[in-house]
Amino acid sequence: MFERMADLAIRRSRLVLVVAALAVALMGVVGAGAFDKLKGGGFDDPASPSTRAANVIADKFGGETNLVLLVRSDGPVDAPAAEEDGRSLVAELRQDDRIGNVVSYWETDSPDLRGEDGRQALVLAHVKGDSTAQRENAVAILDTYSGAYEDTLTVRAGGGAAVGADLSNQVVEDLILAEAIALPLTLLLLLIVFGSVVAALLPLAIAVIAIIGSFAQLFLLGSVTDVADTATNLTTALGLGLGIDYALLMVSRFREQLAAGTGVDEAVRRTVHTAGRTVAFSAATVAAALAALMVFPQYFLRSFGFAGVGVVAIAALSTLLVMPALLKVLGHRVDSGRMPWAGSRRSEAQAPVWGRLARTVMRRPVLSAVPVLAVLLLAASPLLNITFGTPDERVLPEDAESRQVSQVLREEFGGSKDSALFITIDTAVDEAPLASYAGRLAALEGVERVETSAGTYSAGRPVVTGPADSALGRPDAQRISVVSSLTPKSEAAEALVERVRSVTAPPGTSPLVGGNDAVLVDAKESIAAKLPLAVALIVLSTFLLLFLFTGSVVQPLRALVLNLISLGATLGVMTWIFQDGNLSSLLGFTAQPMELAMTVLMFCIAFGLSMDYEVFVTSRIKELHDQGADNETAVINGLGHTGRIVSAAAFLLAVSFFAFGTSRLSFMQMFGLGSGLAILIDALAVRGVLVPAAMRLLGGSAWYAPRFLRTLHARYGLSESGPEPTTVPEAASVPGPAASARGGAKDSTMV
Incomplete structure (x- = not known):
């Protein structure tokens, strides 16, 4: 498959780019209508007793109260002028075909509908339609009735429909702001990483394709099933981050090949065979984690599963098909527009700092790992007191x-x-x-x-x-x-x-x-009932994919344990911030229980993305081990050659999520900050310290598998080896005391 992809890019590069441009234009036209297809809410289980009760009220009683108009008078609401204007308002509401079940204080004289100060009264009503129609109707109703009414009254709107309308409007505003922050900052970081304008623009081009494609798929998904409007935030962050991650890997590998004296065609071929395989496998692990969201009945989570898998596939396919064609057309011009600081840059793959770190950790694995584990476990400790809730008006800014x-x-x-x-x-x-x-x-x-x-x-x-x-x-x-x-x-x-x-x-x-x-209550029970299945699917799919990639049963277990530790630390920090209220004044949110569905979503996404970097690092270590390097040499040189790519990719991906920390919706702040933090913890603490420490402690058993599984892997296993011969790099290629190695020239077959 990768051979055919490489040949297509080399022989038909301009045709591939023309077809890709047409496809992007078509996706842009389709995706323009995505917001009209998305729905608010989606946090409820449609089969739960509470949802069925709401359906009975809708069918038999015209719908439950979802609009509350708070009417304030300059004087007592029972005053003749206020009562007259209040009855006039109620009459207008009853004439509005978007509203039903109107009940007011002035008709019932119920003390429950009058404020304690006697100057405020309530008008209760039901906004008609499904969730999409309710959102649209609520926006129009708020525009019509909110504000001053006649000479004596002021009307403000609340209730579920009004909260939903404010949430939908805020989602769009937050998305625009996040993109305005993330794209320029990402371009700046790419310029720093690559030191070349053209090379920096290539990952950004793939990210734009992924984002446009994600909106097109949201339109298509929204046409056939319920999709939450907040899915736009996830797909944008994932499309931007993964598109850049995968393209970064490809461009770095291509530039490394050119620096080694390889011709353009052969450099493209080797890039597809090596980095391309990593991209495909990494995408499979991320997609597997997101696919677990499809088991939940809440369409908020389920739609993220569909949309997330789709955007991962779009990011990976555009990287595998479009990027090689771009590299073929550009050739050595990929380094055009070099920045002043890039004049004496090292080879793309070398990162001596990471190699020295790995050597230090492997020399004293327990002493190195214990402090890191202690910090992560301390960060996870707030989970002992975690409580869960569902979104309400408190997720909105205080001025809503x-x-x-x-x-x-x-x-x-x-x-x-x-x-x-x-x-x-x-x-x-x-x-x-x-x-x-x-x-x-x-x-x-x-x-x-x-x-x-x-x-x-x-x-x-x-x-x-x-x-x-x-x-x-x-x-x-x-x-x-x-x-x-x-x-x-x-x-x-x-x-x-x-x-x-x-x-x-x-x-x-x-x-x-x-x-x-x-x-x-029903949301907790529903998610708790499906959570074991979701976790089992994530664990089993991850274990299977990593086994196919490494041929070891120990490596998947090591990856799962370390990932759970890093995710526990991330969720603990988010609990300390958003539930316990620390940093609330700085971030501008109201502390409340952790939003249940968003916590599950963040776990699945962060788990999948952590496997992204697991693949980046393990692929190189496995390749060197297969070439004959001992465990220590493989880890030191593997991290020495992938550390720079992993750290750069992590910072770029984290930026796309951290941008959503500017959201004025508290649960989107939690999602953005939590996902970004999880990425950095995994890339730095786990890959930099815990992985080499674990590999040193495991020794040769790190690659263990029973004989029947070794036979299975020999037939069906995956490998990232390219078409060219490889040699084992010397451990001495990383500055520091020499470690045992088996000789050979410095390897350049992997990114």
């Missing part, structure tokens, strides 16, 4: 209107229906058993009142607060509102969900409990 409204609701409308649990019964229920059920619910600790079509209950008894709400009952269904004074999404609120679900239901019924707290 929907967040401000939610804060007022908590502070001045205690026990609001907006945060209540709701129970649906999708069948007919007689009044007596319904009343008995409501009484049992009202007797639960933490419940302030229970509202049903049979009456309102508190402390286990009916209370006289007005007539029962007939809108809560239908001949074929019932809706029950359970209002509590508990802090939303707290442990106490989650425990209340379980107690409500354990209450004996009316005979012949199967109540479904919904509401924000129920959604959180």
